Amino acid sequence: MKILFVCLGNICRSPIADGVMRNLVAKHNLNWQIDSAGTSNYHINEAPDKRAQKISKKYGVDISDLRGRQFSSIDFDEFDYIFAMDASNYQNILKLARNQQDINKVELFLNRLEPGMNRGVQDPWYDDALFEPVFKEIEKTCELILRDLSPKTT
C-alpha cells in the first residue's frame, strides 16, 4: 500500500498526517509506503513548521526529518491513495490528473472521518491555536484510514 497526503505548503497538515501514519504503520508491522507533498512550491526542501513539529512531538510523533516537496503528476503513478487535506488542494491535484485512473486515486482526507461532508482540515498556518485540534483530527482520521485499508484478518 502506498499512501500520499497532500496540503498546500507540505509543512503543516500533510507532514503531520505523514508522521502519524508512519507511526501507525510501524506499530502494526505493515510494510506500507507513506509520503506527503504540497501543491505549491513555497516550501521545497524545508523542514515542517516548528509548531507542527512541536505538536507532533507532544503526541510521540517525530516529523523533524521530513522535507517539503511539490506534488507532481508522477505521484499518480507512485501512489495507490492520494489524500487531499482540503478542497482547494483536492482541486489542484485533480488539475494534474491525466486520466480517470488518476482521478480515482484522489480523496478528500476528512471524508474518511465524516463521509460525504466534504470538509477540509483547517489551515493552521495563520493561527497557532489550531495546531492542537488539527493534530487530533488528523490522528483520528489516520486511524480510520489504517483500519479501512488494512488487510482483513478473519
Ligand code: 4NP
Ligand atoms: P500547510 O500550511 O498547507 O498545511 O503546509 C501552509 C503552509 C504554508 C503556507 C500556507 C499553508 N504558506 O502560505 O506559505
